[in-house]
Amino acid sequence: MLRSLVGQTRTLARPCTRSLAHSATRRARPSTRVCSDSSDERIHPALVKDPPVANPSSATDPWTIKTPPMPEPPKLDPSIKTMDDLVNSPHPEGRDHEETETLRKRLVYESRKRGILEMDLILSTFAKERLPEMNDRQLREYDRFLTLPDWTIFYYVTGKAEAPEPWKSSQVLHELRHHSANKGKTLDQPPTTATEASKLASYNKKSTISSREIQTSVRLILPGELSKHAISEGTNAVTKFSSTK
Structure with a gap:
């Protein structure tokens, strides 16, 4: 029994040459990670600690959307004066x-x-x-x-x-x-979607408001691309809500 205990002690005291060699290789291996230079990265001025000017400002925004130049107006007949x-x-x-x-x-x-x-x-x-x-x-x-x-x-x-x-x-x-x-400084208050939809349903002699009346009322209230965006967002919201039920 004493012999077996001595053998176990020798086994525990023996260093693991494989692990030592692996750790030495890791220490000797040069780092291949490329440190990114902060000067190469475009950091938005609004995110820095000390912005150059007050936010928000076009002076701190390198990606401002500028109004395009006015296109050439169509040329009229020279005989058209008035x-x-x-x-x-x-x-x-x-x-x-x-x-x-x-x-x-x-x-x-x-x-x-x-x-x-x-x-x-x-x-x-x-x-x-x-x-x-x-x-x-x-x-x-x-x-x-x-x-x-x-x-x-x-x-x-x-x-x-x-x-x-x-x-x-x-x-x-x-x-x-x-x-x-807008020299009169009037605030345009558009009608609500429910009001317009109820008018359309009443005109079509319907007792309930369907999605068709809602979409049509949105097109009547919001101009152009706004109505398309609103209908798209509303459709996505309804689809997401229906899928979670």
């Missing part, structure tokens, strides 16, 4: 003989479905306020104004660029500038 000449000239989309009420409805749609959000908001609220009162001549002048590129309209309406003739003397452009400036 707005009357432009209105009486052939329509670029062949809508010369469109009826007044049909024109009014189309302009409501085109005012709300612009290519950029800024003009969606300005033109949709302007159409809601002014289009019902416009006569045929004013509607056709406004129609010609909407044939311009969206960014050109934005620069003219906000006063960031001076409109050339015949737009410079346009009464519609003058009203649009006054509307975009």
